Amino acid sequence: MDTTAAIELRGVTKRFATEGPEPYTALRDLDLEVGPGEFCAVVGPTGCGKSTTLTLVAGLETPSEGTVRVHGKPVSGITPEVGFMFQTDAILPWKTVLDNVSAGPRFRGVGKREAFADARDWIRRVGLSGFEDRYPHQLSGGMRKRVALAQNLINEPRVILMDEPFSALDVQTRSKMSTELLALWDLTRPAVVFVTHDLEEAIALADTVVVLTAGPAATIKARFRIDLPRPRVVQEIRFDPRFVDLYQQIWEALRAEVDLAYSQITATPGQEDA
Template sequence: MAARDDAATGPAAGRTVREDARIEISGVTKRFLTPSGEAFTATREVSFTVEPGQFCAVVGPTGCGKSTTLSMVSGLDRPSEGSVRVGGQEVNGITDGISFMFQADALLPWKTVLGNVAMGPVFKGVGKAKANAAARDWLRRVGLAGFEDHHPHQLSGGMRKRVAMAAALINEPKILLMDEPFGALDVQTKAIMQNELLGLWEQLRPSVIFITHDLEEAVALADRVVVMTSRPGSIKAVHEIDLPRPRGAVQDIRFQPRFLELHHQIWASLREEVERAYADTTGEKKS
């Protein structure tokens, strides 16, 4: 069910959220220059809002500008037109209080697991002993106690994702940006990581923008699902996910009648864009 963009699902009653964690993306168009010097429009007039403490998933076909949008929220890139505001302030540089979790492992291979997780506090000026103590605590939270002295290459893919999650959350960010973080994992490991993420998010309640190609994942995790069109990406629909929280295991959520209804509604909106994007890349015309 498509809903107006200014509607907020909000955090659970009694949760404390940071009011400076509101994300407002307003009329954002982003253009790039191609190697031949021509202008390429990645997104066109993208507008949506993520309320403080809200979990927002963004879905859309490959190449529609989902990752580009994340880059502009983080301050790693700037819009060609429109504005991105965090906590009411326009984003003009690297946004303070944001953590970014990428699809590929962003771990330093020469550092231990403990060293990778402790980097965030160290960069913020925390003493090494205190940073290591916090890192040990976060490794315990993600189920990696006893692996502090391992290096990334000694871990499985799922374990590396746990390290990346601990590194992203150790500074207790007000905003968490996630770009297909579980896309490369097998189905079983992915479900475990989704459950881990929900549990940790319930504790901290950062505002989340979660990019995914997996519609089931989007519905299971999010308060709101934003559907983007094929390129140039714009907002086609915004769907409120009214599944109650806490939601429990994602494996069980997917069998609930309301989940299936929401999935069907959103897929009806998304499918046309996926087919159009595929037709564009194969040279076929979608009628």
């Protein structure tokens, strides 16, 4: 059995250049490990570096200090075995559902017939059979998210990074999409890092919830193992007494960071260092 971490960040610090004399430190000395097949949710206040963490794993950014590895290999650029779902749709508006979902395999050299067959299978799995010839503007928000899921999963990534992918959806659609995500994830069990501001969503989905401190120079404050049984129905798991216990524990760790971030945003000039 392979015990190599799917994702490993060690001593990671990330700085960004600013117009002032000093760079902005988004993350400082961050250690994060996600095992193969593990679903990890990352929560924290606005501006704490959640999305930056994803871009480092994806190879879209490089750390200022420390190391980032995916399946034991240092990340030195965009990694083909990593899928990324963004907040906004990354599907191509001029292509049909079938063309969008088959684009990944075709880019990797798979023949058109095989790519279309695989795409139709994944379109069926995400519940969009009959919509193969539709364009994104003809789909609802939830349907576009299903296309994005199929677009990622057809490539059989070993790691999927998700940056608040359902935040634009209404509450009912969001819960339903979360349950569908878990069912699809269970088919191949890639490692997942799921960034969200919604603590209930994090607990309902994840095996592990990681709490980041308020920025700047954010780091990991606490980790919580989510011992709720699987398979889970997101709309129902929230009523489990253990879910309520976990929520209270994690909120205790998160609340102080949210309060600190809010005070930094609302402070008048000169008060920050008072």
